[in-house]
Amino acid sequence: MTNEAIRVIKERRSVREYLPKPIPKEILEDIVDCGRLAPSANNIQPWLFVVTTEKPIKEKIASLATYGKFIANAGACISVFCRKDAYHAIEDGCAATENILLAAKAYDIASCWVAGYNRPYSEAIRELLNVPEDYMLISLLSLGYSDKVVTRNKKPLKEVMRWEKY
Numbered sequence: 001m002t003n004e005a006i007r008v009i010k011e012r013r014s015v016r017e018y019l020p021k022p023i024p025k026e027i028l029e030d031i032v033d034c035g036r037l038a039p040s041a042n043n044i045q046p047w048l049f050v051v052t053t054e055k056p057i058k059e060k061i062a063s064l065a066t067y068g069k070f071i072a073n074a075g076a077c078i079s080v081f082c083r084k085d086a087y088h089a090i091e092d093g094c095a096a097t098e099n100i101l102l103a104a105k106a107y108d109i110a111s112c113w114v115a116g117y118n119r120p121y122s123e124a125i126r127e128l129l130n131v132p133e134d135y136m137l138i139s140l141l142s143l144g145y146s147d148k149v150v151t152r153n154k155k156p157l158k159e160v161m162r163w164e165k166y
Helices: 004-011 025-038 055-064 069-073 091-108 123-130
Strands: 047-052 076-083 110-115 136-145
Touching: 004 091, 025 047, 025 076, 025 091, 047 055, 047 091, 055 069, 055 076, 055 123, 069 136, 076 091, 091 110, 091 136, 123 136
Parallel strands: none
Antiparallel strands: 047 076, 076 136, 110 136
16 A cells, blocks of 8 residues: 555646636645745745735736746746745755645645746746845746646656665
């Protein structure tokens, strides 16, 4: 019998098509809470999460994000920011991002990670969301209910794993 956490990790896929169905606020809060609980260097917890559910703001984010046009149709967009001065802020933000993606999958909510760090649109999104200047965008996460089944070929374990040395 497979552990539920292992199942969620193995079944999670990037989904870019969503049904027009809102995600309950309580579920979004629980998903973000899972991001908040991610590991961080020296437990600094440099993150800030902005949850966007209003259509006009999602549409503006989608228009700015080079490869995130589908954000406009998502039930929510979670923007992950970290303090610029934080030690290992990028890694910490990515750990929080992954926790959010897995928590969404556990709720049967589809998601997709859109690059945010050091992108041409990063500052514009920070300004749009009124996030203080001492934070940088790490990722944009589209979340929504979907009826799409996405399959992706992943490299086999034997191709990416070595024991002891290469």
